[in-house]
Amino acid sequence: MTARRILPGLAEGPVLAMAEGLSFWGGVDPETARVIDAHHPAHGAGLAGAVVMMPTSRGSCSGSGVMLDLMLNARAPAALVFSEAEDILTLGALIGAEMFGRTVPVLRVSAQDFARLSAQPRLRIGADAITGNGVSVPVGDAPDTALTLTPEDRAILDGRDGEAAALSMRIVCAMARQQGAERLTDISRGHMDGTILAHPANLIFAERMAELGAQVRVPTTINAISVDREGWPGQGVDPDFGSRASRLADAYVRMGCRPSFTCAPYLLTDRPAAGEDIAWAESNAVVFANTVLGARTPKHPDYLDLCMAVTGRAPLAGVYLDEARRPALVLDVDTPEGADDSFWPLLGYVAGHAAGGAIPLLRGLAGLNPTTDDLKAMCAAFGTTSGAPMLHVEDVTPEANLSPLPDATHAPITRADLSRAWAELNQGPEQVDLIAIGSPHASAPECRALADLLDGPVAIPLIVTAGRAIIADLDRDGTLKRLKANGVQVIPDLCWCSITEPVFPPQARAVMTNSGKYAHYGPGLSGRALRFGGLADCARAARTGQAAPLPHWLT
Secondary structure: OOEEEEEOOOEEEEEEEOOOOOOOOOOEEOOOOEEOOOOOOOOOOEOOOOEEEEOOOOOOOOHHHHHHHHHHOOOOOOEEEEOOOOOHHHHHHHHHHHHHOOOOOEEEOOHHHHHHHHOOOEEEEOOOEEEOOOOEEEEEEOOOOOOEOOHHHHHHHOOOOOHHHHHHHHHHHHHHHHOOOOEEEEOOOEEEOOOOOOOHHHHHHHHHHHHOOOOOOOOEEEOOEOOOOOOHHHOOOOHHHHHHHHHHHHHHHHOOOEOOOOOOHHHOOOOOOOOOEOEEOOHHHHHHHHHHHOOEOOOOOOOHHHHHHHHOEEEOOHHHOOHHHOOOEEEEEOOOOOOOOOHHHHHHHHHHHHHOOOOEEEEOOHHHOOOHHHHHHHHHHHHHHOOOOOOEEOOOOOOOOOOOOOOOEEEEEOHHHHHHHHHHHOOOOOEOOEEEEOOOOOOHHHHHHHHHHOOOOOOOOEEEEEOHHHHHHHHHHOHHHHHHHOOOEEEEOEOOOOOOOOOOOOOOOEEEEOOHHHHHHHHHHHOOEEEEOOHHHHHHHHHHOEOOOOOHHHO
């Protein structure tokens, strides 16, 4: 069999082989190139200079930014080798080559060759083969997909609209070819994800594109950023960090993006409609848009999102196509009686692990009548552990009637699976000293429910992160006043996946959250121990400092 060369280059290094996909964002420290995902088998391993092998990546769209940062700072893997299709890290490597002249070869091999190569202590990526100790796998170029461009596409590519638009079209076309797309499709709106100052690469990329004259040509929202854009000077934030985080946000605003600063753009009033082709990044938003709204967007990597918004075009591949939205896995859920709202993020977390990169159909849940917030929490947790851009819930989500693929597999999700996930997300102590709500950004109903649950002042800090539009709604109906009266801090623009000290209380050592996403990423991002539970559990812990035990419906 022949390995497929996705991005060219020569390399050699020790092998770091993973049987399980890794999210570079939240899973890899850009400064040390070490795996910080406390739940991943490779926790603590170093990526710099290694031939990194995994079936495909998973989790956050922002992994492309981490990959670029590693390249710009000479801490990148020597090469990336996958056994399945992969876009996020590939795009980061493509940007590094296209814009900054850095090279990391990317290859795809068969499952059989992946197993053979994974067993090698060291590999060399040559012009014609991947070689190890007595093992050699020929390398060939990927088939040259016949990508048909419109006259408008070619005009942009030839520079009619300026250097930034031409560069963006080159990157969109390169990704289209690696995805096997035969043509591009129009998009109606975009959502930018690389707006958190998690590393210098995000600022370098955004300001470079702005300097080149990039302007979006479709309505485009901006993800959460790293500071309260207006309030940070009075919050003790380091002036250098606050200034650079603001510059990152300002660069996207200069390029014509809407200053929404939310990781939950589906909570805005003008959310996309069923069947609408959009180009979103941010994993939870992508999964929600496809699953709950019936809109269409692959899990686009950071930076490709801007290129698509600038050109108004996206590769016609993946879940833009009807066939790609069909379930490849059927999961029969053993639904526990009496479950509270923590069931939904737990379910998403377990389903994501089970699905890998496949789109699943979940059965047995219709009788629970999930709310929009239940589905929001499920989608966010699913996007954390899965590489898939959507899932279906029988008799609940709009496309759950799509018939499974002929070779779709079946598997159960048992109460024991949910209990194991609970234990995995509850490795912190029972005594907690901070409550984190709003990952993804809290909705207005979630905040109203929290206000109802708090019958007095909190005893430990409780911080809610939410979008500006939601906070304005809460201010109008009096909910914001009620929360503040009980000592709750409500912060706009940033989110728990971007919050830093001193806004994140430096003295806090154990955090409780109702988010499966943050319960997973939090230990690596914050260095704190995490506890997980439902919203009522979090409200109770805010008054008592005691995390919830294993719920009765899981015992």
